[in-house]
Amino acid sequence: MSARQESMASLTTDVAYQAIRGKILSGEIKGGEWLREAELAVQLGVSRTPVREALGRLVADGLAFHEPNRGVRVGEWTIGDFNEIYDLRLLLESYGASMAATNPETDVVLLRKLADEMTNIAESDSPQYAHLTDLNNTFHHAILTFSGNSKLATILASIVQVPLVRLTFARYTRAELLRSMNHHREMVDAFEARDAKWAEAVMRSHLRSGWSAMQGFISVQHLDE
Amino acid sequence: MSARQESMASLTTDVAYQAIRGKILSGEIKGGEWLREAELAVQLGVSRTPVREALGRLVADGLAFHEPNRGVRVGEWTIGDFNEIYDLRLLLESYGASMAATNPETDVVLLRKLADEMTNIAESDSPQYAHLTDLNNTFHHAILTFSGNSKLATILASIVQVPLVRLTFARYTRAELLRSMNHHREMVDAFEARDAKWAEAVMRSHLRSGWSAMQGFISVQHLDE
DNA sequence: ATCTCCTATTTGGTATACAATAATTTTTGA
DNA sequence: TCAAAAATTATTGTATACCAAATAGGAGAT
Structure with a gap:
């Protein structure tokens, strides 16, 4: 099972899906x-x-819902949903971090490179948020991969998904952004020290503070659109 | 999002899927x-x-794999896959148990009824394994529901799934079977005591011992068919 | 106003055709 | 003989047309 995935390159269907x-x-x-x-x-x-x-x-991936003989409609998300998602994310990603910390396969050099690059972007005068988001996704995904549990990344992708996409770094205050970057670098330190508990704790802080930052403007978003 | 699901009663497609x-x-x-x-x-x-x-x-639910322009083929599962699945199950179900323990909505009476009924079946001379499996699924699923996180049951269903179906109680030794029943009843006690840590610990024991029991005959199964 | 019936819309499913692709077999050429 | 090339075959991926069933919405009757 493990490796192969064959992510369906079948042109038209795939194009429609992505679109x-x-x-x-x-x-x-x-x-x-x-x-x-x-x-x-x-x-x-x-x-x-x-x-x-x-x-x-x-x-199938929970983005829309099917109503028999009526059709498919886009899902609606409440703050309660975000809460549930974040709880699970906390559970799974902190587990992933703790496993990755003691996994000899973990590429600490790569992770540090990512963390440093993100820091550079965040500290610049006009941060490129899109690039930052990409790197952040790569960073988190890499950790999950290094956890050694190949199912972990898949599951998380199926949970976290879409609804959080619009909640980006661009909404962070400068202080929140810099704290997030500090977390990344500290996490790499924990990996380097092969300290599972430390890595887990940092990941918990990281996600929890991120969630805290987001909670504020979720309600705003609901009001103004 | 939460409640509604609309599980696609659209006759033909559904029949084909089930078949x-x-x-x-x-x-x-x-x-x-x-x-x-x-x-x-x-x-x-x-x-x-x-x-x-x-x-x-x-x-989509990971039972089969798509190879572009070649078709779909049934997945193959290694012991490593089972291990990964069990690790995640342990993480998620023990979390669910700990949350359910302190949730006032948790229907302890129902859970005790299920645990007792399972015990009765297991202690009988010729246990009805099919019925036992049904009750067991109901029991575990109920706990996930009582966790208060509506995504939890969904996710677990998508992980645990199929490959474990053929590994049933029928393969347990009498001692393993009775121990499993003891775990169920102890878990209800933990819920009644509203003791999250206790419930979590019992769930860990329960799943870990179950996994241990299964590991033996997985290799056997691979050899003789 | 409420209920019933009719109609328009949309899905769910069948059938069929065909291009593109991959596997298999046959033929060709050295 | 045997490997490369070419032809054949099988199967998917997509399009198109068509129809039954279900639902929503509105017209009309009570």
């Missing part, structure tokens, strides 16, 4: 809206068939 | 075998369309 997913993530299609097969098909210039398969995948 | 899934779980279709669309379609007396959707769902 619709993008519309949801970007907010172009809002929560609760219907995803009409025919409409999307003409919009994307494909037939209903790949659209249906794409919708099936969106439903 | 193919059943063939995999029962071992009729073995790991590594191809799932041919046309073949399955005639076998099930439906067209290729619902078969394709069913295969998509099987791929």
Whole structure:
């Protein structure tokens, strides 16, 4: 099982999936809206068939919901959902960090490089948030990979997913941003020391403080759109 | 998001999904075998369309794998996979147990009823293993529900899944079976005492001992078929 | 106003056709 | 003989057309 994944390069269906997913993530299609097969098909210039398969995948990964004989509609997320997601993320990622800390396969050099680069970006005058987000994703994903449990990254991807995408570093205060960067570097130190408990604790702090920072503007976001 | 799920009652596709899934779980279709669309379609007396959707769902929940322009084939599972799965199960279910212990919504009466009924069955002369398995699933699922995190049960279902289905209580020694029943009852005691740490510890013991019992005959299973 | 019936819309499913791709077999050429 | 090339075959991926069933919404009747 382990390695192979074959992430479905089958052109049309995949394009449709990515396109619709993008519309949801970007907010172009809002929560609760219907995803009409025919409409999307003409919009994307494909037939209903790949659209249906794409919708099936969106439903499968929890981004949308299927109502029999009615169709598929985009999911809506409450603060309670975010809370549940963050609790699980805390549980799984801190476990991953503790496992990665004692795994000899863990590439500490890579992680440090990522942490340092993120710090540089964050400390610049006008941080490139998009790049920062990419590096951050890479960093967290790498840790999960180094945990040695190949299922871990998959599961987390299926939980964390979409709804958090719009909550980016751009919303952090400067203090929050710098603290986040400090966490990254401290985590690498913990890995270097092969200290599982330390790594786990830093990851907990990191995610918890991130969640705390986000909670503020989630309600705002709900109000102004 | 929380409650609603709309578990797709759309006849044909669902029937196909269940049928193919059943063939995999029962071992009729073995790991590594191809799932041919046309073949399955005639076998099930439906067209290729619902078969394709069913295969998509099987791929989505990790039971099968897609190889572009080649088709879908049933996954193969190694002992390493089982290990990873059990580690995650331990993490998530013990978390669930600890949360359920202090949740006032937890229906201790129901759980005790289940635990007692399982004990009765296990202590009888010829235990009805199928019924025992059902009750056990209900018991574990109920705890996850009482954890208060609605995502927890979903995630676990997506991990534990299939590959473990064939590893049933029927393979347990009498001692292992009775110990498992003791764990269930002890867990209810921990819930009644609202002792999160206790509940968590019992769940850890429970799953770890179960995994230990299974490890033995997994290799056997691999050899004799 | 409420209930019933009708109609439009949309899904869920079938059937069929066909291009693209990968595997297999056959043929070719040294 | 045997490896490379070419032809054949099998199967997926997509499109298209069509139809039954279900739902929503509105017209009309009570």
